Amino acid sequence: MQCNYFDHGRCRSCTLMGTPYADQLHAKQQRVAAELAAQVPDGAWRAPFASHESHFRNKAKLVVGGSAQEPTLGILGRDGAGIDLRACGLYEPGLAATFDELARFITTAGLTPYDVTTRRGELKYLIVTYSPDDELMLRFVLRSKGLLAKLRSRLPHLLESIPRLRVVTANLHPEHKAVIEGDTEVPLTDEVALPMRINGHTLMLGPQSFFQTNTAVAAGLYRQGADWLSDDASGSVWDLYCGVGGFARHLLSPGREVVGIELSADAVHNARAGLPEGARAQFHVGDATLTTDALPQPAAVVVNPPRRGIGELTGFIERRAPRTVLYSSCNPQSLARDLAALPSYAATHARLFDMFPQTSHSEVLVRLDRR
Ligand SMILES: C[S@@+](CC[C@H](N)C(=O)[O-])C[C@H]1O[C@@H](n2cnc3c(N)ncnc32)[C@H](O)[C@@H]1O
Missing domain, CATH: 2.40.50.1070 (OB fold (Dihydrolipoamide Acetyltransferase, E2P))
Incomplete structure (x- = not known):
């Protein structure tokens, strides 16, 4: 991609501007695989999910x-x-x-x-x-x-x-x-909320709530999450750091109950507002790292935290011992640290989602199975 603002030094936000997109994607894949080498074996990686290299920000x-x-x-x-x-x-x-x-x-x-x-x-x-x-x-x-x-x-x-x-x-x-x-x-x-239709689900987005900035790549990420959890179709699934419910909505299925936890009251209000009639999902305002034993035993847990990662929540996951964990991360460093703190789990699937082309940032989804 070529950008006049970059070429004339007016804006340098896109640090990879001018690098051919295929090279950017290849380098990002190499880097995240290297950063996660101790936790994610080579064989777990799927082909990266590419973006449009321009006109992708919503x-x-x-x-x-x-x-x-x-x-x-x-x-x-x-x-x-x-x-x-x-x-x-x-x-x-x-x-x-x-x-x-x-x-x-x-x-x-x-x-x-x-x-x-x-x-x-x-x-x-x-x-x-x-x-x-x-x-x-x-x-x-x-x-x-x-x-x-x-x-x-x-x-x-x-x-x-x-x-x-x-x-x-x-x-x-x-x-x-x-x-x-x-x-x-x-x-x-x-x-007061903007309907964001994604893979046939309508998520209601309030002004102060988080939404992934690349709608097409977010759609791929949520589809992949649902697919990697399709063999855990029954029981309770937790969507921690759920925002307006992107993962939760893709995980709804007969026989499964989804529980979302999110700090932003605005996001939880809209996650509830967007639910289809009869959906077996509940959303709570709360700190995911303080999630208590009061919640039903999960078959699977999805986490999608901010850059700092999930911290002490790793101990909680170890104790509650869900069969599967999906971790979607925008920071390979905190992801590597958190995966190391989950010794009972093995990374079996991993994929780079190129949410932020033209920059070195990356979103990585990892599936962990209990050993
Ligand atoms: C990367 S966003 C992911 C949102 C959602 N999964 C999605 O795909 O749109 C992280 C979310 O975590 C929320 N958050 C931050 N700290 C939290 C905490 N300690 N407990 C629960 N949610 C938190 C933020 O408000 C934000 O909505």
Whole structure:
């Protein structure tokens, strides 16, 4: 993939830009296999699951810079000035197609971008998520409530100019911090969740919930998870760190009950809301690492933690001794450490899912069977 922003030094986020995609994938596979060599035997690896090398991102986190008259949507340079990256080739086309309209809205509504050096202005980021049904969720990240009235009064114009907008919210982020969003979310539309249809399952995505950024690769990951657990079709299956229920929904089957645990109340609310009638699934808000003995004995456990991995949960899995564990990880280092802390399990299947082309990041799914 070629990128003018990269070539001209305006953005260096994609560290593998310019490397032929087949070479990227091969190198990633070699690296994760080497990093996991002590835990995953060579024979366990399946062929990597490839992505489109461009136009794969379903979510844009755009720093708003410049002025209301001439906003930039992209990143900030070292000097704190906005760099416009509207033509970035990573975004899905239906997502990128909204950027010019959003910039026009900033101008016509007079939304002043936040300036990190003077700490003046209001609009910090636009976070836009694109669904497989060509619908969008838009979040305005604001320094204060100052723009809320204006946003509310201009909303009909915005919805008219981008009719595919299904959910619009304002996120209040008063602090000057590296994290890009605050805790308070103010809905501006009646709809507060974006339906994300994936492999025929509709997952409801709320503004503050996690969703995999590459929808096509996420679809492959969930299908693979369901396939690798198809011989454990009865009993209870836990989906720990379940988010809005991506794995859980793919694991539903007659004779099986799925229990999801997730820290985000917003995600659990939407995981429940998206369930089909009669589905044997329950979702609980909680810390997966503190999961108690009160839950039914699992036949299988799925874990999909943040980068830090599952930590002390390994001891819990050892004690509860499910037959099978599926571990989906975005960090080979914490994955290697956690697999080493599960001595009663052997890695029998492993696969790289290239969720993040053009970068060295990788998602790896491993199936562990009790020895
Ligand atoms: C990598 S995401 C995976 C989400 C989901 N499995 C999916 O495919 O969309 C990790 C999730 O773990 C949640 N999380 C973080 N720490 C947690 C904890 N200690 N206990 C439960 N969930 C946690 C996050 O809110 C996030 O939804």
